Amino acid sequence: DGGITQSPKYLFRKEGQNVTLSCEQNLNHDAMYWYRQDPGQGLRLIYYSQIVNDFQKGDIAEGYSVSREKKESFPLTVTSAQKNPTAFYLCASRGRVREARWAYEQYFGPGTRLTVT
Amino acid sequence: GENVEQHPSTLSVQEGDSAVIKCTYSDSASNYFPWYKQELGKRPQLIIDIRSNVGEKKDQRIAVTLNKTAKHFSLHITETQPEDSAVYFCAASMYGNKLVFGAGTILRVKS
Numbered sequence: 001d002g003g004i005t006q007s008p009k010y011l012f013r014k015e016g017q018n019v020t021l022s023c024e025q026n027l028n029h030d031a032m033y034w035y036r037q038d039p040g041q042g043l044r045l046i047y048y049s050q051i052v053n054d055f056q057k058g059d060i061a062e063g064y065s066v067s068r069e070k071k072e073s074f075p076l077t078v079t080s081a082q083k084n085p086t087a088f089y090l091c092a093s094r095g096r097v098r099e100a101r102w103a104y105e106q107y108f109g110p111g112t113r114l115t116v117t
Numbered sequence: 118g119e120n121v122e123q124h125p126s127t128l129s130v131q132e133g134d135s136a137v138i139k140c141t142y143s144d145s146a147s148n149y150f151p152w153y154k155q156e157l158g159k160r161p162q163l164i165i166d167i168r169s170n171v172g173e174k175k176d177q178r179i180a181v182t183l184n185k186t187a188k189h190f191s192l193h194i195t196e197t198q199p200e201d202s203a204v205y206f207c208a209a210s211m212y213g214n215k216l217v218f219g220a221g222t223i224l225r226v227k228s
Contacts, residue, residue, distance in 0.1 A: 031214065033216075040221070041220055042123075042218035042220045042221050043161070043206070045215055048214075050214075058215065059118075090160060090161070092216075094214065103149075103168060103213070104214070105151065105163060105213055106151070106163070106216060107163070108161050109160060
């Protein structure tokens with residue numbers, strides 16, 4: 001399954017609570033990404049990290065925070081400031097295509113479905 | 118920034134027919150165009166991709182074409198089967214970083 005794990009698969013929280021989603025990869029990939037998917041829509045980039053101890057905002061970073069203290073881990077915190085947190089959250093990592101210098105591919109984890117009520 | 122548009126939003130075909138999904142992108146600097154298949158409740162799976170140094174790529178029943186001048190690329194599935202039914206997403210990026218996705222196409226293959 002690509003060596004990317006996300007936990008838990010389903011998460012339920014009350015409005016006003018912060019919640020942290022886990023993403024771990026054992027592929028030795030430098031770059032990792034968080035996307036959000038809403039029903040019937042494409043994926044939108046929340047945050048990304050090209051290397052340990054560095055991360056950048058994506059298109060919809062408001063109300064989210066991340067850290068990248070280890071190469072293998074890129075947790076996402078959904079804060080109470082996120083107005084519509086209920087969504088399917090997908091973590092991905094980017095790896096080089098075998099024997100190709102500038103060719104990369106992104107692989108996705110299984111996702112976490114967050115419901116906030 | 119990059120913007121990707123995908124058409125059609127839904128596509129119904131008879132088993133054995135071909136299916137074509139089209140995407141356009143806005144940023145001429147984009148050089149990597151993957152296609153993902155997503156089944157209900159599951160992660161997107163990369164099914165084929167194309168880089169800007171080629172115009173066409175095939176893998177068994179699926180193929181992708183790229184027209185850099187017009188900034189559009191297409192997914193072609195031949196001899197469709199019921200198991201091809203899913204949501205298909207196109208995306209664009211530079212070197213596989215920061216993918217920008219289309220809105221998706223629901224493909225239904227009727228048997």
